[in-house]
Amino acid sequence: MRFRNLNLSTPIQKALQENNYTKPTPVQEKVIPLVLEKNDVMAKAQTGSGKSASFVLPILELWSRNIPEGKAKIKVLVLTPTRELTLQVAEYFSTFGNYLARNPKVVSIIGGESIGDQLYTIQQGCDIVVATSGRLLDVLSKKQMNLSKLEYFVLDEADKMLNLGFSEELDLILEAIPSQRQNLLFSATYPQKMLDIASKITQTPVEVSFENEAPVVEKILQRVIEVNPENRGPLLRHLMKKEKWKSILVFMANKRATDNIAEKFKKRGYLAESFHGDLTQEDRNYTLEQFKAKKIQILFATDLVSRGLDIDDISCVVNYDLPRSPADYIHRIGRTGRAGKSGLAVTFIGHEEQDHFKLIEKRSNIKLEREQIKGFELKGDAPIKEKGKAPVKGKRKSKKDKLREQALKKIK
Template sequence: MPFSKLGLSKNLLLSIKKSGFTDPTPIQEKVIPLVLNRDDVIAKAQTGSGKSASFVLPILELLSREEYEGKAKIKVLVLTPTRELTLQIVEAFNTFGADLPKKPKVVGVIGGESIGDQLFAIQKGCDVLVATSGRFVDILSKKQMNLSYVEFFVLDEADKMLDLGFAEELDQILVELPQKRHNLLFSATYPPKMQEIASRITQNPTMVSIEHEEPTVQNITQRVIEVNPENRAPLLRHLLSTENWESVLVFMSGKRAADNIAAKFRKHGFKAESFHGDLHQEDRNYTLDSFKKKEFNILFATDLVARGLDINDITCVINFDLPRSPADYIHRIGRTARAGKKGIAISFIGHEDAQHFRLIEKRSGIKLQREQIEGFELTGEPIKKEKGPAPVKGKGKSKKDKAREKALKEQK
């Protein structure tokens, strides 16, 4: 079904055509008519499926039909887990709304920038507010923002927001929103806690799921290479020198590791940069923009870019370090094979990673053959771990608390 059959105006269809889109993705085809009908929607779809446009387009259509005078009031609130996804949704509203007779005023709110300037931008007049959940709660606490006119409440990548303590913040957000509103919740996974959050937001939603499609994963050639930790960097240099990969995204376990290895690869003559939450927002924007423009072709990054990175030409994703959460494996490899293209995803594992990768395979519903590269073969034997004393309950922070604190710091 083409976009012209989905009930969108000629002005929006013109913007869609200018943006290079021809036919809607499965989630867009299902969700756009529901939003135009003002139904509440809970949609489950993998990353790279076109979720953002599925709500941006119909919301713009409905806003364009409304007539109002005076200063713009917040009618759309979109919350996301990361700065990059926030900025991309802002760009989507501006791009698709460019040909509307009355362009909506869109404000993006993220950490790393002046909260005073952001409040001023909102108070000058704002139709659409897109924000990271953490910064939005900070602004909400100032009690200087009127949310009583909100018609659409959107949560994008809602499952990722759960990792950032969003469940605890939700009540203070909902109390500021009008009870009569339209709710749209998008998530790549739907754990039990997500069901509880969904029930607090909406009582009678239309459920949409396209997980059986999974076009991005089907277009990805997944490989597992066994290698000792000290040989991962030499192996990666070997692969980069022998394979014809135009654009490579390499996932690292931490910020310092990403910086260090990017610097080492530059010394070896590779065009490489690092990306993580400690970079200033201006540097984050510049790095991603340069990567998109192919000014360099290797990006070493943390899981900050596992979701919400809108780059269609990543040839290969490398799991230099495995993700902590098995669920993040699919999000990582979903950075390649976008927009109908094919891609490659390679994971490096050693003896110490073998059990964890088996868990990733089980949770992801895959079984991959191990391989070794001549000159970089895995050596040695697995180290048998001895059980230590049982942890004392109540002593120190849990792994979940530490992970949440780390995620919050990267988001802000």
């Protein structure tokens, strides 16, 4: 199937062709017609499957059929979990709406930038708002944003919003928007908490799932290299030289480790930078643009970039540290091998990571051979596990108790 078979108008098709979009992905092929038929949709699809375009395109199509006269009014609200994904989705709306009779006015609402500037832009009139939930609530609290004409509400990468407090944030947002609207939810996973949130948004969604599809990551060559922690940096430099990797994304466990290793690589002459949530928004935007433009060879990052971001032609993804959540392994390695291309993912493990990586394999339904590189072999013995004392019941506060304490503090 081609995009021209999906009842998208000539201006949108022109934008698609200009940006080398010819054949829809399975999620786009299935979801676009459902959105055009005005259905609520709850889609479950893997990283790299093209979820964002599957709602951007049909929403632009529906919006363009009934462009309101006069000052632009907010018709579309999209929530995303990160600033970077917010900016990317907003860019999609602008890019694919470029040839419409009137270009949609798109506003990004994110932290790290002037809320005054964002309010001013909104007041000048806008059609589409793409936002992170926290900053959106800050804007709503100023009572200078009118969402009464909203027709489309979207949660993108919804399961990544399951941080403590998002359910309460969502309640406030739902109070601010019309009850009659089209709802679209897109997520890689739907744990029970996500289903609970979905039930607040829509009662009658068409559910779309691609669990039986061949995994997006099947075109990614996955290597697992056993190495002692102190040799991971030297091994990475050895592999970069030997394999001639041109664009490398390295996932680290925390912000401090990300900064430290980036500095070490820069001192050795590598075009290296770090990327994490403590950077200013200006620095985050600049660093990503430089990496996309291949002016940075190796980017050391936290899991901030493991979901949603579309960066072309990453030669290799390296798990320098394992992700805490087994599910994040697939999201990380999905940053390479985008758009049907082949990719490479390398994971470093030592003695202490063996059990956790076995769990990752089990949850990801994969089994990978371990390898060792000459001169960087894993040495020593696995540490002997000592059985800890059994937890004393009632000593540790439950999440419910913690939430209750927080609520009481607010009341006081």
